[in-house]
Amino acid sequence: MSRIKATVQFFHAWRHPDQIALEVEEELQFHIAKRTLANIENGMTPTEAQLAARQSFGHFHQIKTECCEIRRDLPFDARPIRMGIYIAIAVVAGGTALWAVNIPHHNVSAILWQLVAIAVLARAFFAGRRNKNPHCY
Amino acid sequence: MSKSKAGLLQGTLDMLILKALSLGALHGYGIGQRIAQISDDTLKIEEGSLYPGLYRLERRGWIESEWDVSDNNQRAKFYKLTRSGRKQLILEEQNWERLAGATMKALRAS
Numbered sequence: 001m002s003r004i005k006a007t008v009q010f011f012h013a014w015r016h017p018d019q020i021a022l023e024v025e026e027e028l029q030f031h032i033a034k035r036t037l038a039n040i041e042n043g044m045t046p047t048e049a050q051l052a053a054r055q056s057f058g059h060f061h062q063i064k065t066e067c068c069e070i071r072r073d074l075p076f077d078a079r080p081i082r083m084g085i086y087i088a089i090a091v092v093a094g095g096t097a098l099w100a101v102n103i104p105h106h107n108v109s110a111i112l113w114q115l116v117a118i119a120v121l122a123r124a125f126f127a128g129r130r131n132k133n134p135h136c137y
Numbered sequence: 138m139s140k141s142k143a144g145l146l147q148g149t150l151d152m153l154i155l156k157a158l159s160l161g162a163l164h165g166y167g168i169g170q171r172i173a174q175i176s177d178d179t180l181k182i183e184e185g186s187l188y189p190g191l192y193r194l195e196r197r198g199w200i201e202s203e204w205d206v207s208d209n210n211q212r213a214k215f216y217k218l219t220r221s222g223r224k225q226l227i228l229e230e231q232n233w234e235r236l237a238g239a240t241m242k243a244l245r246a247s
Contacts, residue, residue: 058185070192
């Protein structure tokens, strides 16, 4: 059930990025406000307390951006889907190449089709290889 | 006896968040406080780093969130453990115990 909810949240995040950014900001500001209050209770002045709270929180905008990006990520591993798309492209390109081979070679458009098919196959091959690098994921 | 602040191993934060939430729903600030409390103030989480961790766990479906009103009447986002999160916590605890046991065994070897 929570997987379904995560998927719904993913689509919501894509449709309303501004609302998500505001929600994330509100949540992070709440944390800083709570920390500020705790610092005041521990004897700091309000200015010192707020400064200390911001320092202990870290890079606010960097964290906010990271949270927004995670909300916009697919709620499942997208690699099998991506691999499926590459295979589909390779199949279509291969089919086109076979079809073009059976057309007489004096036909210029057939040669162009073969070149396009080879280019698409090469593109799909190298894109697939690049995604094997774990740092790219 | 002075307590040295322990740094967190990679992946440990997820387990600690799940553990903190296994005791009840909490907002982000409360999770940090609870982790410090249950570890007797030994484990201190970098406050900001808690949130990307929370968002990742929510994306995996191990926790879920809901906006509610906090004890000081402010709107806050509360997190709670899901059923799959509870199962994941059991798995992570078992893995951790195995790893800690193996490390201790290695350290005691003469």
